[in-house]
Amino acid sequence: MANKSSSNKESKQIDNVYRDIVVSTNTLIWRTDAEGRLTFLNPAWERIYNYKTDEMLGKPFSDFQVTEAAGHYINAFRNCLIGESVIGHETTFFSKGGDEVHLAINMIPLHDDKDKIVGIQGTAFDITERKHADDILQYISAKDELTGLYNLHTFLSMTEHQIKTAHREKKDILIIYAGLQDIKKTTEEHGDEAGDRVIIDAADIFRKTFREADVLARTGDSEFVTSTLVLSRDGEKLILSRLQKNIDEYNKEKNGSLKLSMSFGTSFYDPENPVSINALLSTADDEMYKNKYS
Structure with a gap:
């Protein structure tokens, strides 16, 4: 009985640690259903890009992208739905203020209790400053x-x-x-x-x-x-x-x-x-x- 209580306490502590990380990190974390609609967003989306959670939930991520970027993202999403992991996919979307944001995305399939793929989950890192620096270097080297x-x-x-x-x-x-x-x-x-x-x-x-x-x-x-x-x-x-x-x-x-x-x-x-x-x-x-x- 004591062992079970100790195990439950440890499990709760681990859950709290993970929850604190998800809430406090500036890494973007999300989940979607099998149709691509967003079902979970961590607070970083609102904190950094000013979207209210309910403005994005229920919509596909591609709704917040220009057509070309959306097409590439959708292809990556479909690959993930058939069981592939997507690592370092670079894409763009627009913040609430209309600024173009460059992201590096990692995605893996999301499984239910029966191991059926029911969506995707992933993380993204803002690489806008790096892209701008790359653009400047490219401009300098070309001129x-x-x-x-x-x-x-x-x-x-x-x-x-x-x-x-x-x-x-x-x-x-x-x-x-x-x-x-x-x-x-x-x-x-x-x-x-x-x-x-x-x-x-x-x-x-x-x-x-x-x-x-x-x-x-x-x-x-x-x-x-x-x-x-x-x-x-x-x-x-x-x-x-x-x-x-x-x-x-x-x-x-x-x-x-x-x-x-x-x-x-x-x-x-x-x-x-x-x-x-x-x-x-x-x-x-x-x-x-x-x-x-x-």
Whole structure:
């Protein structure tokens, strides 16, 4: 009898410990039924994200997500319902205030007394700060520090995606390689800061000339490249004319101070006769240098 009493007391203490952990932890804990409707939420949901419990209970978690994230979550939920554990599934949902929250979710099947799966239970950890830090690192690694344009590595990656669009829409891609003239002379006569200023201004002219959908990059100390989808090769003359017009307007505004001059080379990607991006860049680069020293 004494042993049974001691066992009950110990069991109650363990229950109290678990209850205290569930109530006090900032880890999100929940359960759902087999239809995905939330049946239990620990206080962290309300404490951190300001939802009242009754605002979420009875609804599927996917109701609090954007469509794409909800689709991935539902697939993970279905896998869990057939007996699989889900570890580290990354997803997003929106807090009561409308902020996007990134979560890493762990889920396991929830069984009844007869070992039938009747839902899922899981934990989630807020990884929003980590995701934001990752985004910043990705942004920094993708960009040229001085101009804010893409670097060559990112240009190559994004142009690969552009090639898929070119095949789908049956369009050509115009590659324009541009090199600043006399940048070494500018630096020698006016200093490094003046040279940097000209490079930054050249990048701004590129931004002004091209569309947001176009891919712009700084590939060397004083060289730039862009790739843009065009309906026909007739677009080359129009685009180069617009680029030169913006350079002329810039020089007119400078009125005798540091002016800017560029040489250009071009190449085309034809979906009907595909070649590598590196081959396109080499062709445009060679033409740019011929024009630069002609």
